Amino acid sequence: xxxxxxxxxxxxxxxxxxxxxxxxxxxxxxxxxxxxxxxxxxxxxxxxxxxxxxxxxxxxxxxxxxxxxxxxxxxxxxxxxxxxxxxxxxxxxxxxxxxxxxxxxxxxxxxxxxxxxxxxxxxxxxxxxxxxxxxxxxxxxxxxxxxxxxxxxxxxxxxxxxxxxxxxxxxxxxxxxxxxxxxxxxxxxxxxxxxxxxxxxxxxxxxxxxxxxxxxxxxxxxxxxxxxxxxxxxxxxxxxxxxxxxxxxxxxxxxxxxxxxxxxxxxxxxxxxxxxxxxxxxxxxxxxxxxxxxxx
Amino acid sequence: xxxxxxxxxxxxxxxxxxxxxxxxxxxxxxxxxxxxxxxxxxxxxxxxxxxxxxxxxxxxxxxxxxxxxxxxxxxxxxxxxxxxxxxxxxxxxxxxxxxxxxxxxxxxxxxxxxxxxxxxxxxxxxxxxxxxxxxxxxxxxxxxxxxxxxxxxxxxxxxxxxxxxxxxxxxxxxxxxxxxxxxxxxxxxxxxxxxxxxxxxxxxxxxxxxxxxxxxxxxxxxxxxxxxxxxxxxxxxxxxxxxxxxxxxxxxxxxxxxxxxxxxxxxxxxxxxxxxxxxxxxxxxxxxxxxxxxxxxxxxxxxxxxxxxxxxxxxxxxxxxxxxxxxxxxxxxxxxxxxxxxxxxxxxxxxxxxxxxxxxxxxxxxxxxxxxxxxxxxxxxxxxxxxxxxxxxxxxxxxxxxxxxxxxxxxxxxxxxxxxxxxxxxxxxxxxxxxxxxxxxxxxxxxxxxxxxxxxxxxxxxxxx
Numbered sequence: 001x002x003x004x005x006x007x008x009x010x011x012x013x014x015x016x017x018x019x020x021x022x023x024x025x026x027x028x029x030x031x032x033x034x035x036x037x038x039x040x041x042x043x044x045x046x047x048x049x050x051x052x053x054x055x056x057x058x059x060x061x062x063x064x065x066x067x068x069x070x071x072x073x074x075x076x077x078x079x080x081x082x083x084x085x086x087x088x089x090x091x092x093x094x095x096x097x098x099x100x101x102x103x104x105x106x107x108x109x110x111x112x113x114x115x116x117x118x119x120x121x122x123x124x125x126x127x128x129x130x131x132x133x134x135x136x137x138x139x140x141x142x143x144x145x146x147x148x149x150x151x152x153x154x155x156x157x158x159x160x161x162x163x164x165x166x167x168x169x170x171x172x173x174x175x176x177x178x179x180x181x182x183x184x185x186x187x188x189x190x191x192x193x194x195x196x197x198x199x200x201x202x203x204x205x206x207x208x209x210x211x212x213x214x215x216x217x218x219x220x221x222x223x224x225x226x227x228x229x230x231x232x233x234x235x236x237x238x239x240x241x242x243x244x245x246x247x248x249x250x251x252x253x254x255x256x257x258x259x260x261x262x263x264x265x266x267x268x269x270x271x272x273x274x275x276x277x278x279x280x281x282x283x284x285x286x287x288x289x290x291x292x293x294x295x296x
Numbered sequence: 297x298x299x300x301x302x303x304x305x306x307x308x309x310x311x312x313x314x315x316x317x318x319x320x321x322x323x324x325x326x327x328x329x330x331x332x333x334x335x336x337x338x339x340x341x342x343x344x345x346x347x348x349x350x351x352x353x354x355x356x357x358x359x360x361x362x363x364x365x366x367x368x369x370x371x372x373x374x375x376x377x378x379x380x381x382x383x384x385x386x387x388x389x390x391x392x393x394x395x396x397x398x399x400x401x402x403x404x405x406x407x408x409x410x411x412x413x414x415x416x417x418x419x420x421x422x423x424x425x426x427x428x429x430x431x432x433x434x435x436x437x438x439x440x441x442x443x444x445x446x447x448x449x450x451x452x453x454x455x456x457x458x459x460x461x462x463x464x465x466x467x468x469x470x471x472x473x474x475x476x477x478x479x480x481x482x483x484x485x486x487x488x489x490x491x492x493x494x495x496x497x498x499x500x501x502x503x504x505x506x507x508x509x510x511x512x513x514x515x516x517x518x519x520x521x522x523x524x525x526x527x528x529x530x531x532x533x534x535x536x537x538x539x540x541x542x543x544x545x546x547x548x549x550x551x552x553x554x555x556x557x558x559x560x561x562x563x564x565x566x567x568x569x570x571x572x573x574x575x576x577x578x579x580x581x582x583x584x585x586x587x588x589x590x591x592x593x594x595x596x597x598x599x600x601x602x603x604x605x606x607x608x609x610x611x612x613x614x615x616x617x618x619x620x621x622x623x624x625x626x627x628x629x630x631x632x633x634x635x636x637x638x639x640x641x642x643x644x645x646x647x648x649x650x651x652x653x654x655x656x657x658x659x660x661x662x663x664x665x666x667x668x669x670x671x672x673x674x675x676x677x678x679x680x681x682x683x684x685x686x687x688x689x690x691x692x693x694x695x696x697x698x699x700x701x702x703x704x705x706x707x708x709x710x711x712x713x714x715x716x717x718x719x720x721x722x723x724x725x726x727x728x729x730x731x732x733x734x735x736x737x738x739x740x741x742x743x744x745x746x747x748x749x750x751x752x753x754x755x756x757x758x759x760x761x
Contacts, residue, residue: 006420013407096402100461103367103471104421105393114420289387292371294364 003110007088007118011125016087020080021126025133027076028069032134036060036141062138062149063158069134070165071237073127074230077169078176080126082197085119085180090190099293112288115181116281123173127166165237172230175273176201178280179226185287205231226276229269236266318381320345320469320500321366325375328361328524335361337524338375343502343517345468348495350515350532351504358524359504360400363473366502367397379469393421396462398472403454406447410438410457413446417461424464432460437486451478459487463494470494472503476510488514540615541630541694542674543623547687553627556620559680560629615669628694631673 011017038044039056048056058064092098092115101111142149176197184193205227212219222228321343328336336358343349353359364370366377371386378384379391404413411429418424433439436456441449449457455478462470475491476484491501491514505511511518512532519529528535546552618630674691681688 006416096399099369100399100402101420103369103397105389106421107389108387294370
């Protein structure tokens with residue numbers, strides 16, 4: 001807990017934390033505002049079915065915007081989590097603080113644990129801040145469009161759905177943060193770690209996806225990649241939680257969605273990503289426990 | 297801040313139950329190889345509580361690598377480190393909790409203030425009472441700037457903060473990598489006082505430096521490292537207390553040696569006037585010697601066993617010459633300090649040697665007797681040589697063991713450069729050498745050139761140490 005408190009103290013005092021949060025909320029605001037504008041003004045929006053339009057309006061109003069905000073955080077939030085984790089873990093090498101702590105008796109395992117705990121706390125901070133920011137933006141948009149906030153929608157089942165979505169989004173952010181801590185330890189640099197992890201985030205899923213269509217061998221490993229499984233979980237959030245997603249798949253009978261959101265599929269995604277998370281955590285410990293710190 | 301104040305701030309004498317003088321750090325055969333390069337080669341050191349140990353060497357000698365191995369930051373290729381009597385595995389934190397370290401290049405968390413940085417380290421390391429942070433900030437003179445962000449700190453302020461951090465947990469052992477780097481003169485003085493006060497408190501202070509002068513002033517013991525190998529190690533006073541001597545570079549050294557052996561002491565009691573007169577007449581000597589007014593000459597009937605003259609008559613005595621000998625093209629004249637030893641380094645009774653012979657060949661550091669003695673002998677010998685039309689183009693204090701090895705190390709480090717003399721001269725200048733006690737030479741650069749030309753041979757002697 002002591003180390004976690006130290007890392008949280010750093011997170012609070014780092015300017016980049018607040019800048020990232022601000023950018024993330026700005027993106028959310030842009031997304032919500034753009035959709036609201038489209039629903040209100042676009043001729044195309046008037047052509048769609050009333051039910052769908054209603055759903056679109058709900059998604060831009062409070063509290064219906066929360067699932068889309070969570071989906072956004074799970075989809076694009078890793079970018080912010082990567083930058084934050086890289087700064088948290090990688091800059092310590094450049095500043096000499098990592099070796100100073102170790103030289104004065106802080107255990108290497110404890111140091112890595114504190115970094116991972118700090119990155120996890122950073123993800124929670126981004127998630128909470130993003131959610132709060134999204135809610136505020138949607139309230140403003142709701143008010144600006146002359147709508148009333150549908151507080152009746154804040155039912156227990158809705159809150160459970162939000163909690164599930166938040167848990168999934170946090171898990172995804174933590175996964176990429178752990179990857180970043182691991183890479184930052186290996187590279188001893190926040191800039192290198194940021195670059196590598198963002199490339200992994202942006203390219204891994206799409207690269208494997210495109211190669212899978214051409215090569216059978218790649219198609220076989222695709223279900224074990226990070227991006228593939230993160231997309232599965234993001235779909236669960238969009239579908240409104242595990243139960244609703246399952247109902248939706250049964251009702252619609254869509255094979256792709258079934259694959260993405262069935263209970264087995266979701267569990268499989270969690271297992272695969274859990275294994276990746278364990279790998280990153282173990283690698284972080286292993287790298288730092290053997291790392292020589294004198295040559296930074 | 298005076299030593300008394302420092303002692304008060306530092307609190308009770310430490311030692312943590314150990315008797316003063318216990319081994320705090322020991323390295324046994326410590327070796328580190330990077331690829332095919334042996335950065336540190338079988339280094340054996342022993343640092344005891346209550347002493348300041350200087351680790352001296354030019355850049356790239358392996359000081360920081362050794363320190364990093366002691367601190368568990370890098371893994372030794374061979375050998376072991378013991379801290380407080382127990383073997384310290386390279387990445388084990390247990391014993392390093394008793395160590396406070398100041399690492400080179402430490403920049404802290406730039407977005408935090410000095411105080412917040414210490415708070416953060418205190419929280420991460422544990423067992424630091426909150427009031428300790430203000431104590432150490434006060435101790436290093438950063439209390440007034442404690443709330444400023446570290447981003448705006450100068451290099452010297454960062455070193456002070458690093459020192460505060462090293463002291464944060466009141467450790468039994470301090471390992472400081474170049475602690476004086478970036479400090480202004482006042483800061484260096486404070487740092488010296490602090491090191492001494494810490495040692496008096498029973499702590500073991502291990503510091504690295506490339507400044508011989510600093511090490512001489514602060515340390516009780518010293519080890520000199522060159523290319524990863526310890527060339528010399530021992531108490532500073534032992535290494536410095538070679539018999540005071542001077543070197544003469546002269547035309548026709550054979551003849552000069554013969555003349556000196558014959559004539560040194562023959563004209564006892566007349567050296568002062570002779571020297572002043574003849575050096576003035578010859579016009580070949582530097583002015584430094586001519587200004588020295590001696591009360592008596594070098595006494596004795598031979599080169600050995602000369603007596604001081606003038607001690608009972610109230611005149612300033614001239615040291616007696618112990619020996620005259622040749623070393624290559626130079627003549628070495630050893631002399632004695634006329635029973636007026638000044639305060640010596642480390643409390644030893646033996647006379648000590650100023651770094652560049654500027655003061656204290658015989659009289660101890662800062663004692664002008666040493667300078668007077670040197671001048672008296674130099675002036676007298678110069679007069680003797682001039683009387684026989686022998687031109688002494690350089691007379692300078694002979695370096696003691698510590699200087700000798702260190703200058704050789706420096707010279708070798710710069711031997712690849714075209715003007716290696718500049719390195720020695722720069723080193724001398726960096727130490728504030730305000731004259732080398734009356735060098736009768738054409739200039740410092742020429743002297744440096746000569747020294748560097750013989751550096752390789754001297755190194756062999758250094759290695760035998």
